[in-house]
Amino acid sequence: MYVVVNAAMSADGKLASRRRKQLAISGPDDFDRVDQLRADSDAVMVGVGTVLADDPSLTVKDEARNAERRDRGLAENPARVVADSRIRTPPDAAVLDDAAETYLLTSEAAPTDFIEQMEEAGAYVLAAGEDRVDLKTALAKLEGEGVDRLMVEGGGELIFGLFEAGLVDELRVYVGAKVLGGRDAPTLADGDGFVESFPELTLESVEQVDDGVLLTWTVQNS
Numbered sequence: 302m303y304v305v306v307n308a309a310m311s312a313d314g315k316l317a318s319r320r321r322k323q324l325a326i327s328g329p330d331d332f333d334r335v336d337q338l339r340a341d342s343d344a345v346m347v348g349v350g351t352v353l354a355d356d357p358s359l360t361v362k363d364e365a366r367n368a369e370r371r372d373r374g375l376a377e378n379p380a381r382v383v384a385d386s387r388i389r390t391p392p393d394a395a396v397l398d399d400a401a402e403t404y405l406l407t408s409e410a411a412p413t414d415f416i417e418q419m420e421e422a423g424a425y426v427l428a429a430g431e432d433r434v435d436l437k438t439a440l441a442k443l444e445g446e447g448v449d450r451l452m453v454e455g456g457g458e459l460i461f462g463l464f465e466a467g468l469v470d471e472l473r474v475y476v477g478a479k480v481l482g483g484r485d486a487p488t489l490a491d492g493d494g495f496v497e498s499f500p501e502l503t504l505e506s507v508e509q510v511d512d513g514v515l516l517t518w519t520v521q522n523s
């Protein structure tokens with residue numbers, strides 16, 4: 302599986318303000334680039350923190366791209382994936398609508414009745430890990446379901462978890478022309494943070510998009 306993390310951050314490294322609600326950092330050209338990246342992916346993943354904060358749909362918005370996927374014999378939207386250890390995804394979340402398949406990655410600690418509720422809502426539940434989603438096992442299970450190219454949109458907890466597990470192949474960061482500030486605002490990689498053995502990146506390209514910059518890095522996984 303090839304894992305691309307794509308996120309937009311402010312010039313001071315925040316994914317959203319301290320209110321932790323969806324905030325447009327990207328401009329129109331960057332949102333269009335993100336739409337193409339979704340269309341080129343087998344699945345789009347977020348953490349449950351993002352579902353609770355933003356209620357995203359994670360679908361491809363451009364109808365020409367939906368049609369192009371259909372022409373390739375694919376569903377018009379990539380699958381959606383939510384990392385949700387104990388199932389906090391609300392049953393009426395947009396990711397559970399019928400626009401695309403949805404996988405919920407959960408742990409053995411998820412209550413059985415919550416699992417049933419998600420399955421009734423149409424989600425495929427994959428358990429990996431005792432208390433928390435074991436991302437390595439969960440992504441291997443997803444690969445078994447045919448997901449070869451995974452796009453991860455965030456948020457900061459999930460992105461850190463994926464780096465910690467050595468699962469990120471590529472990082473695309475849009476740096477927008479805003480300063481958000483806030484010590485409690487989410488950043489690109491939150492979690493516990495690294496204190497040694499920091500993931501090393503190789504810069505592949507730098508491009509101006511809208512009034513910001515798109516940085517593309519590959520990750521030197523050992």
Ligand SMILES: NC(=O)C1=CN([C@@H]2O[C@H](COP(=O)(O)OP(=O)(O)OC[C@H]3O[C@@H](n4cnc5c(N)ncnc54)[C@H](O)[C@@H]3O)[C@@H](O)[C@H]2O)C=CC1
Nearest residue numbers: 308309316317321348349350351434455456457458459462
């Ligand atoms: N600017 C951007 O591109 C984006 C911004 N955001 C913003 O990020 C914020 C949400 O980010 P977070 O609160 O960090 O939530 P998150 O979306 O990273 O979800 C974190 C949750 O994922 C679950 N999880 C399960 N297994 C995990 C594992 N092994 N490692 C890590 N997490 C695991 C846990 O329940 C954890 O609390 C919101 O403010 C949202 O608006 C989110 C996505 C993209």
Ligand SMILES: Nc1nc(O)c(N)c(N[C@@H]2O[C@H](COP(=O)(O)O)[C@@H](O)[C@H]2O)n1
Nearest residue numbers: 309324325326327355357358359360454
């Ligand atoms: N690329 C990007 N730029 C921004 O400025 C953003 N705020 C985000 N947020 C991500 O997009 C999701 C919303 O998806 P839908 O429009 O509902 O399909 C949101 O949840 C974040 O993951 N991304």
